[in-house]
Amino acid sequence: MEERLQKILAQAGLCSRRQAEEWILDGRVRVNGRAASLGDRADAQRDRITVDGRPVGQAEEKKYLMLYKPRGYVTTMKDEHGRKTVAELVRGCRARVIPVGRLDYNSEGLLLLTNDGALINALTHPRHEVDKHYEVRVRGRLEGIEQLSQPMRIDGYDIRPAVVEVLERDEQSAKLRLTIHEGRNRQIRKMCEQCGLEVRRLKRVAIGELPLDPALRPGAWRALTEEEISYLQGKAASAQD
Numbered sequence: 001m002e003e004r005l006q007k008i009l010a011q012a013g014l015c016s017r018r019q020a021e022e023w024i025l026d027g028r029v030r031v032n033g034r035a036a037s038l039g040d041r042a043d044a045q046r047d048r049i050t051v052d053g054r055p056v057g058q059a060e061e062k063k064y065l066m067l068y069k070p071r072g073y074v075t076t077m078k079d080e081h082g083r084k085t086v087a088e089l090v091r092g093c094r095a096r097v098i099p100v101g102r103l104d105y106n107s108e109g110l111l112l113l114t115n116d117g118a119l120i121n122a123l124t125h126p127r128h129e130v131d132k133h134y135e136v137r138v139r140g141r142l143e144g145i146e147q148l149s150q151p152m153r154i155d156g157y158d159i160r161p162a163v164v165e166v167l168e169r170d171e172q173s174a175k176l177r178l179t180i181h182e183g184r185n186r187q188i189r190k191m192c193e194q195c196g197l198e199v200r201r202l203k204r205v206a207i208g209e210l211p212l213d214p215a216l217r218p219g220a221w222r223a224l225t226e227e228e229i230s231y232l233q234g235k236a237a238s239a240q241d
Contacts, residue, residue, distance in 0.1 A: 147194075157184065
């Protein structure tokens with residue numbers, strides 16, 4: 001059965017559909033020796049599909065991981081600058097998993113990884129709103145904390161107000177729990193900077209109602225439980241409605 005190439009690559013656990021589109025546009029995908037174009041369809045059973053010259057096999061067994069990403073790692077599977085990647089932390093899972101969303105180099109906390117391309121696409125697409133919860137230690141102009149819960153424009157985008165809870169506060173610093181929706185690149189750091197606040201520590205503690213396992217140490221991971229997988233699949237299904 002013929003399907004769009006983006007769907008085939010995602011189902012094979014190689015990437016999300018959006019990433020597949022970029023690979024196709026970059027000329028990295030070929031079907032039966034011919035460079036693919038955006039919108040092309042193929043039959044995964046009949047056609048020879050390659051990415052960077054490597055054949056795309058059948059769909060792998062689905063893997064779903066929770067990682068406590070430590071600071072000092074980039075949320076990619078390969079880094080051209082030689083920095084440590086989260087791929088190094090999950091080598092023992094015996095599958096080609098990729099991150100669901102991102103956490104920047106100096107941030108830590110909950111990161112999901114999977115080879116379920118459909119789930120990645122559903123949870124990370126800009127039009128889908130899955131709340132992300134963070135604990136953030138800030139210092140600086142603390143009166144700026146109130147601005148975080150106001151509409152804001154970052155990098156040319158109108159950002160929805162964050163939900164802000166002050167967990168601790170003294171004269172020079174504060175610990176906040178922030179809930180955001182979009183999850184754009186370095187969004188919380190840019191929001192805080194715009195409000196006169198310096199981020200000293202940023203930790204993602206939950207995605208939706210899925211919390212970071214308190215038993216995980218930085219750099220450690222575990223497989224998601226069936227209940228956790230069902231929860232994420234339910235969020236993905238509701239996002240696509």
